Amino acid sequence: MSKWVYSFGRNRSEGAAGMKALLGGKGANLAEMAALGLPVPPGFTITTEVCAFYYRHAKSYPPELRAQVAEALRAVEAEVGARFGDPARPLLVSVRSGAPVSMPGMMDTVLNLGLNDRTVEGLAAASDDRRFAFDSYRRFIQMYGDVVLGIDHYLFEQRLDEIKREHGVRFDNELGARALADLVASYKELVRRELGRDFPQDPEEQLWGAIGAVFGSWMNQRAQTYRKLHNIAADMGTAVTVQAMVFGNMGEDCATGVAFTRNPSTGERAYYGEYLVNAQGEDVVAGIRTPQPLTRAMAEASGGDPEASMEARLPHSFAELVAVFDRLERHYRDMQDIEFTVQRGRLYVLQTRTGKRTAAAALKIAVDMAEEGLIDRDRALLRIDPMALDQLLHPTLDPKAERRVIAKGLPASPGAVSGKVVMSAEEAERLAGQGEAVVLVRIETSPDDIHGMHAARGILTSRGGMTSHAAVVARGMGKPCVCGAGDLLISYEEQAFTAGGVRVRAGEVITIDGSTGEVMLGAVKTVDPQLSGDFATLMGWADAVRRLKVRTNAETPLDARTAVRFGCEGIGLCRTEHMFFQEDRIVAMREMILAADADGRRKALAKILPMQRADFVALFEIMGARPVTIRLLDPPLHEFLPHSESEIGEVAAAAGVEPRVVRRRLKELEEANPMLGLRGCRLGIVYPEIYEMQVQAIVEAALEVEARTGAAVVPEIMVPLVGSARELELVGERLRAVAERVMAERGRRIDYLVGTMIELPRAALRAGEIARHAAFFSFGTNDLTQMTLGLSRDDSGKFLDAYLEAGIFATDPFRSLDIDGVGELVRLACERGRDTRPDLKLGICGEHGGDPASIAFCEEVGLDYVSCSPYRVPIARLAAAQAVLRRRGARA
């Protein structure tokens, strides 16, 4: 005979924590606790297999189920010493749904089931509290009426309001026993009117109604949508847990509370929680009464009365609770979040689960537990969400500071910062030069704004998604950024914006929190990050485990230094074009673009050469012997040209030509789809002199630094946007010729590599041939994603949400690698490239290089390194270690 029902209680517990698939999360944990001998009210769980049966058999139950439920119920009755439906000593139960994974949208809980017109009197007598009994009864009718009988919640609220009005009271808890009896009568009348039949008085009928409602809710629209969005199989099913009720509201020797085995905010090893005497669980949450602290220490820390703590007031129950804490933490080997009730001096544990915690707490708890010997270091590493580390690396808002939020955008780059509003890059640079803290506020940013973004403390835009220019650049710079704050109405002419009914002028101070997306008026106090010893300890453990190297994407000395501080092992992507936007270079750059022929271009490039060389000297000096991958010029030339009439005039004047010449060149360079246009190595093929200058600067800088510092500088020269072997062959030949010439001139040699970015689907497909000319591949997964999905990073913001909602994208493919699509191309390119050249060095330098899920994929396909923005370096170090551990786990 199949077993459909699993009991738990003092005398027997048929389940265990490992049986979540069969019993649901709640049922499995209750069974585990019961088996541990912890004081759990007895009950039983109807398995998820019944749910599956129910849907396979036209919503009917297995024939044996009724008998098994009846038997389990008898065991509960025996333990509690009460009987279901007994008017004298009625057993009351709760009925809860419990899927193997936490899943909103389903029926949650029905409490106090078993009450009817007769048992309510028995409860009144047994508790000696008529008010309590009728309050329980009315709550039951309301809950059952809503979730089982499908009567609109609002109708019950109306009846409650009527009764309160009739009895002249304001709050629910002011209603006396008589009023509550009236309310029960009114509720029952409501049910009769709505359904045309009476509220069920038979506890058996009540129970099966509730069980049916749980199973029915598994297939409701909200639950289905949730499953679709989270890729949860529909045949997993839900379990139903039926458990004896206990009450924390039967007098002054009763209480209810929520507790953590450690401080979930700081991670400190100290009991933590709140409780209320003579209250029900929902009262703690509802906020009608203020809960009291669990311990004397907590009360003292918050300036409260230590004598109001549970430790002081219910010392016996508190001692029992502490024992439960220790038992559970040792058993589960993690910080637990516990719900408990004290009924007439007796402690009951109603739920335990792994407690949520802040990033700082997670770090401290993991390191502490490893040092306490509760878990090993591997497990400690797996405990930390790498992304959460980000919170620890940036200033955060002082939680105690007051704030006035006027708008909310996307949390594009973490950290909180205050500064004067500036609305142009030039103004940002000017004011920052005077030592002012400024926040750059733009509708959106473009490469023209880079210098202003560098100068600003933070960036706020009204348009663009998590991967817009502003967001990407800000993350790269480690600067706080809120983007796509659509409520902001920005007027450059008026040098002001309005948001949340407030008008903010340039020069006024705002605060932005890039971790939450909030925009606040005035300066809000922030707290600097404390990279405590725990952080360094954990990072050390991660480094010992990981195989992947971690490099950084950086082009400025500031970024490079930050990344070195965060433990990067090289530069994986130095985007040389960012160097060209600086004031002194952009002029020469524009002169180069406007030149009539190669000679003209060479003349302009000769002006850029010493500056570019100096850039590389600075980077090589900071990086020492760490490898530095330098990508040759990539963006279309029109990105460097001005677009406003006044700027066009300036450029024309500087170049000594008529404005119409500049305008014509602008027109010539215009592209319908610049992403797919004249950029990357196509520039190197059409205008070879550009790359020649860059390679000269690289080799000269390397020779200079090597001569001065003795460090063996190894530049890795990266050719972008290659689509065929022939392109790389051609460009590579030219680059090597320049490098050889420079080295011959100086009479010294350096080692250098020539490689390519794999960022076109065709490059991935033809990787076997391309590898003949490349010492390394670096996957440019930003562009590879754009091309493979036919999806512009700049334009997809408009429909990304619709795509996430419809379950087409599980995550934004620009944040986490599309493993099924783009991933196949990466895998293929790795295989084909290594077939040709077994020692091919493989890395990734797209935004995905700092995303844990993508890093796990990089580990799986055997890349040599990931490269990410400086502030992602610690994240990548941890994620790389986790990837190793998870693969090891999967293999074991």
Next chain:
Amino acid sequence: MSKWVYSFGRNRSEGAAGMKALLGGKGANLAEMAALGLPVPPGFTITTEVCAFYYRHAKSYPPELRAQVAEALRAVEAEVGARFGDPARPLLVSVRSGAPVSMPGMMDTVLNLGLNDRTVEGLAAASDDRRFAFDSYRRFIQMYGDVVLGIDHYLFEQRLDEIKREHGVRFDNELGARALADLVASYKELVRRELGRDFPQDPEEQLWGAIGAVFGSWMNQRAQTYRKLHNIAADMGTAVTVQAMVFGNMGEDCATGVAFTRNPSTGERAYYGEYLVNAQGEDVVAGIRTPQPLTRAMAEASGGDPEASMEARLPHSFAELVAVFDRLERHYRDMQDIEFTVQRGRLYVLQTRTGKRTAAAALKIAVDMAEEGLIDRDRALLRIDPMALDQLLHPTLDPKAERRVIAKGLPASPGAVSGKVVMSAEEAERLAGQGEAVVLVRIETSPDDIHGMHAARGILTSRGGMTSHAAVVARGMGKPCVCGAGDLLISYEEQAFTAGGVRVRAGEVITIDGSTGEVMLGAVKTVDPQLSGDFATLMGWADAVRRLKVRTNAETPLDARTAVRFGCEGIGLCRTEHMFFQEDRIVAMREMILAADADGRRKALAKILPMQRADFVALFEIMGARPVTIRLLDPPLHEFLPHSESEIGEVAAAAGVEPRVVRRRLKELEEANPMLGLRGCRLGIVYPEIYEMQVQAIVEAALEVEARTGAAVVPEIMVPLVGSARELELVGERLRAVAERVMAERGRRIDYLVGTMIELPRAALRAGEIARHAAFFSFGTNDLTQMTLGLSRDDSGKFLDAYLEAGIFATDPFRSLDIDGVGELVRLACERGRDTRPDLKLGICGEHGGDPASIAFCEEVGLDYVSCSPYRVPIARLAAAQAVLRRRGARA
């Protein structure tokens, strides 16, 4: 002992036509003719293996070579009855290079080799023509000096001019024997001055010098570049052919000529050619004397004197020639292009090769030869270049008409047409409405211009490549188009353009030839295409052989009818957006785009519905039971919005909103890379009501036509730009719901299919899953190429040439499918799609569907059909047949 030399002559011929790899094209054909017993001057060929040896052994020869050459030379001497270097009866030879494939850039020919100061006297005596002998000698020194000794050609020209001045003559042929002797002396002096040594007098030295020059030229820069561009292996090598000289200029019983076995212009079965009495081969070409027709019939046809024909003047030699014609045509089974010389009444054949011919001639010859039994039908099909058919389907310039070419652009869409210049789509429509023939002249075209392009007879642009909007649309419409005519300076303000120093105002007449790219002033007479019976015959043979179905890309009734006339078997791509640009719809379309919400959009769509339905009714009626694939709306919405201020005003007025509302919407819809933006099924997901309207129109139209005509209409509804299975699932569900609703309302059903375009790399990769929701795949190889190569069709024109020149692209990847890159994705998608759904229907609807090389690929991967623009349908039918035959040949 290795055989390095192959002789040919009357008595022995060691080679054959099949030995081109060893003997080169020329040597192999000479050997073949000699073996056939045709009168070929004797000679020998030094093999390509010697060339390979030469380069592998530091430019030295195999030791046995000298002896083998000497022996072969003795055989020639024996046959001719003259000796190399013999002052009395000197043997003269020609030395020619001959690679296995025709290859410009190499040394071509040295004639009269063997002449020196003594043999020239022998030649004078033997020919009894001193002038002839010295003319031959001076030609030899000049040719040898140039190609073997490397003396600048120009220096010889100078000496020739001096002598002509001295002797007071104007033309070369006015120089007498004495003058020519002076010229020889002057040439020899020139050689001495340039090289510091005498012109070689030893015939042996001359011969080896020429042989070395041929081998040396194999590796010169021009030849290397040519090989790189045409993917010819360098180790193929060249052969050297040495052959006894014969002379057509030794008297009135001598002649020389060029002849074809059939008319290469019309294909008519009649001997065709020109000759000159007492002349050398180069005289026929040089144009100093006017050659005479070969036959009486030719002379009569051109109004000349029949008695001047070879047939009349040299009847014996002509009879011999006719016998050669018949022999060669029967032997080679193709029309031959023959060079001959009559030396003192004796006919010699110097070369035969397959003759070049016009498209019309190719067609007629192939069909005639098949009907004569000379070749089978398969071979006839393989004889025709499918692309050449295009010439037969469009009007062409009357070859006799005078023309003044003022500019040249790209031959973007074939056909010649004259019309008044108009410079806007509106003006084109207006004048065409008045019955005027107009040519639309634009810098470039956009979808806004479609109605004007429809109204115009031809299109001329100054910007854009072979796959620019103008080119693609014009080809689709079968309208002549010249695009990217960069010399045109177009001023819309002045309503005029300048080109070739001419200013042309709107209203003046020009003629464009889309087959050559020429732009001409005034009206040039054109000739209408004659789709003769041969055309139909050949197409019938093709249809009997091919496996691939051929559909067309069409959305207008005109296009659909044209395509049916050309034999299409369905519509493979009906781009519904083209229908939205018509005057009456664009208004409603814009109203839809400007609507604030879905209700507003539905209201506007309701206006479009009846028009869209009428479109489909018209198409279904023309196509009958042929399948019609309808692609739902694909382009980004901003393509439908106006951009000029005046148009914005109009749209705002029509929509009853402020212009700033339109401007704001324009700004909102703006995209950085529209190709990768909110388009295709993304529109269908964000604005489901658009596709719902379209599907309603399709199903209603199908029901209506089926009811009226009884034809079983099967619409194939195609969802564009799908990247994941979930997208198609979602859109498909909605479409089917609408279709079911409409059919339920009407109480009748039709069959319809829902499928998708595979145009994103990701779609190809995930084809296995996508096929679960698709009845068919149509490869949108235009976009698939753009995405896979990261290459915008609109923007690549700027560097495409550089890429073709550098050998990065073998052909424009938008014209001929990139089989290595894009092709792999197509192949993969076919395999994965059919794994899921074995009956998946597979087609292609990109521009490549009309390209023969791409069609061969489609045959190979097993697509079910190709779809192309109407005028490409016959091309595709033939190419599909050829693909079958070639694969059959390759397997055999």
